[in-house]
Amino acid sequence: MRRLYQLALGVFLVFSASASFAVTPDEMLSDPKLEMRARTIAAQLRCLVCQNQSIDDSDASLARDLRVLVREKLNEGLSDAQVLDYIHARYGDFVLLRPPVKLGTFLLWASPALALIGGGGAVWWNLRRRRVALSVGATLTEEERRQLSALGAKGWSQDQSPSAD
Amino acid sequence: MIVELGHFALALALALALAQSIIPFIGARSNDVALMRVARPSAITQFLLVAFSYGALTYAHIVSDFSLVNVIENSHSMKPFIYKISGVWGNHEGSMLLWVLVLSFCGALVALFSATMSDKLRADALSVQGLISAAFLLFILLTSNPFARISPAPWEGRDLNPILQDPGLAIHPPLLYLGYVGFSIVFSFAAAALISGRIDAAWARVVRPWTLLAWIALTLGIAMGSYWAYYTLGWGGFWFWDPVENASLMPWLAGTALLHSAAVMEKREALKIWTLFLSILAFSLSLLGTFLVRSGVLTSVHSFASDPERGVFILAILIFFIGGALALFALRAGALPVGGLFAPISREGALVINNLLLSVICATVVIGTLYPLALEALTGEKISVGAPFFNGVLMPIALPLALLMPIGQMLPWKRGDLSAALTRLRVAFLIGVMALAVFFASYGAPYLSVITASIAIYLIVGGLSDLFQRITFRNSGPSAILMRLSHVPLSALGASIAHAGVGVTLLGLAATGWGVESVIAMAPLKAYEVGPYQLMIEEITPRQGPNYSEIYAQMSVQKQGVTLGRIEPAKRFYQTRKMARSEAGILTIGLGQIYAAVGESHPDGTLDARLYYKPLVTLIWIGALIMAFGGACSLADRRLRIGVARRSIALRGGEAAT
Secondary structure, eight states, rough: OOOHHHHHOOOOOOGGOOOOOOOGGSSSOHHHHHHHHHHHHHHHOEEEEEEEETTTTTTOHHHHHHHHHHHHHHHHOOHHHHHHHHHHHHHHGGGGSSOOHHHHHHHHHHHHHHHHHHHHHHHHHHHHHHHHHHHHHHHOHHHHHHHHHHHHHHOOOOHHHOOOO | OOOHHHHHHHHHHHHHHHHHHHHHHHHHHHEEEEEEEEHHHHHHHHHHHHHHHHHHHHHHHHHTTBBBHHHHHHTTTTTTTHHHHGGGGGSSHHHHHHHHHHHHHHHHHHTOOOTTSSSSHHHHHHHHHHHHHHHHHHHHHHHHHTOOSSSSOOSSSOOOOOOOOOOHHHHHHHHHHHHHHHHHHHHHHHHHHHHHOOOOOOHHHHHHHHHHHHHHHHHHHHHHHHHHHHHHSSSSOOOOOOOOHHHHHHHHHHHHHHHHHHHHHHHHSSHHHHHHHHHHHHHHHHHHHHHHHHSSTTTOOOHHHHHHHHHHHHHHHHIIIIHHHHHHHHHHHHGSSSOOOOOOSSHHHHHHHHHHHHHHHHHHHHHHHHHHHHHHHHHOOOOOOOOHHHHHHHHHHHHHHHHHHHHHHHHSSSSSHHHHHHHHHHHHHHHHHHHHHHHHHHHHOOOHHHHHHHHHHHHHHHHHHHHHHHHHHOOOHHHHHHHHHHSSHHHHHHHHHHHHHHHHHHHHHHHHGGOOOEEEOOOTTTEEEETTEEEEEEEEEEEEOOSSEEEEEEEEEEEEEEEEEEEEEEEEEEETTEEEEEEEEEEEEEEEEEEEEEEEEEETTTEEEEEEEETTTTTTHHHHHHHHHHHHHHOOGGGGGGHHHHHHHHHHHHHHOO
């Protein structure tokens, strides 16, 4: 869908030219466990010359170089985090599809929580306002009050309104 | 000549759109019915003119008129006929023309199906609609003229990008645009309500069918695009959190929230201001999406800055309409009367939570999409916000939303009892927990898939529980059940079906975690295991298409020696553009699919291949179809039909008079 959109809407990109064929059999590692880790890491790294494509999905030659590099580093015995750090140090923040948490990205990472807190606060405030309106609308008459106290309800005073629930 | 007439029709349409935006508006202010009634014929004529213009461009593409720059750049005399038609919108100029065509089509629909609406509301709404048309017609004529000629004309065109030469493309953009632009009607009605300062349940009833229509089209459009990506891109991905995809998801999320808040407003006269805000937001996000995709700002902030003509124009349109609507909203919303009251635990309360969570998801998608652009523009720092971010951040919001959906359906209006609602859902909870056990026992990992799939099952059962309990009330025979089914309001039926559809999609998404993938160099006539199936290349053969050549591998799909079917994954080469494209081979088995894509062939006779077994994958799109069907049920509800809405307004008017 991404491609369709870009292209249908006229943003023609060079990289979309060739058939998509990302990881090829010859670059894969023989150890299936290690290969699995390589694939997981590759899915988190951006193909730098593509638009929002991971190196695992891209068939650009630079993406291939990075895939090979990831596998070399895994073969050297580095952990997943170490490989990611190594690539991050060489290519900068841009290569990480999950942006690092730092000053510049703080608002990005905080945005869902801020939206939830802000929106939730607004909802709570509004509901409370409604409830007050509801309870004002439900003020009892003098007669009902007397009947209520006759029935044994205690603590009702003139200036107290029953709450909505 | 036809081409010139098409160009001229477009200019006429602009003049008419301007008239449509000014004359009825003046009429509505001065209570001049004659002026107000200019709106209808001008909206219809404007559509006919744009349709003619669009037809002229299509004609030029069909007859391969290579004196048009647009045809040269996007067509080829040997291109299959269907792609000559769909290729019209496979480029910037043509797709903008389609945008305006759909926009004027929506305006004409309002004009045709508003016989029972008040003159003033129609005049104001169509005048806003006319203004939007005028802005985009001006954009096309000034910056993106599809009718530009060139001399001397070349003998042959450069062909359409191969990736767009696909039946999926023929359906996807028109559906998507109907969704995008359909929200413009809701926007226009919201603006009209703000201008006149009048808004009530009748307004919601007028607007809800349009919201539903746009939502259905957008749902189908997004699903179609996603399936297209799935079978075209060659590695079986279907959603990439790419800005252009997010551009379509943002109005969908806002539109989904709008559907729900409009329901509250229609039934209970509550959430009026919020509904108005969402009406403005849904189309604003459509405009934002158009800006993101059209302006080139996504490719690079710098390319936008160096060739800003189109981008700045759309940005101006964006600021004018969003800013104008929000200013109007700020001025008028405070003066609107507060609506019906409700307790926190009630259907309204549940729908407020729904709106809150959908808005948070929507805000996150918007911010995640715009953040890298803003950061680069402000500090020059480049970051990427991709799938790992969106999946990680949105999952904790989306899954609770899914858990809450059936509960909201079970709560009555005004004031509800949570424990009663939960009791009515006990079957759904039970089946959900059983599903959890079954999925865990049969798959184990990944946990996220197991949990998500169980929630999906709960959602399907829970979504349908309300319906089931309505029709099987007290043990009764099948005839009584059928009779009750026929009495269930279609909007309630639609809600149940659509919610179950969300569950179905969720199940398909969860099952992606259980797929099997194999990337190998395949030797012919040797069977390879993919999940429970065996794939074998029987033959590798070249083949010649109309404007491409391809090498395809005929593969058999077997299970324990029984051949289930054959697939033909291919690698195509388009001569004119010198571009290759892979054509996946897909065999649907039950609800799952075998998916194969082929790549390079080697001297030793082997062929690089990616083989997948994707269990339940079709549910992702089947769920979307079910959602759209639920929307269609709701749309068919007689209370929502426009004529009925009007009659009830008339009735209200009568009541008020007595």
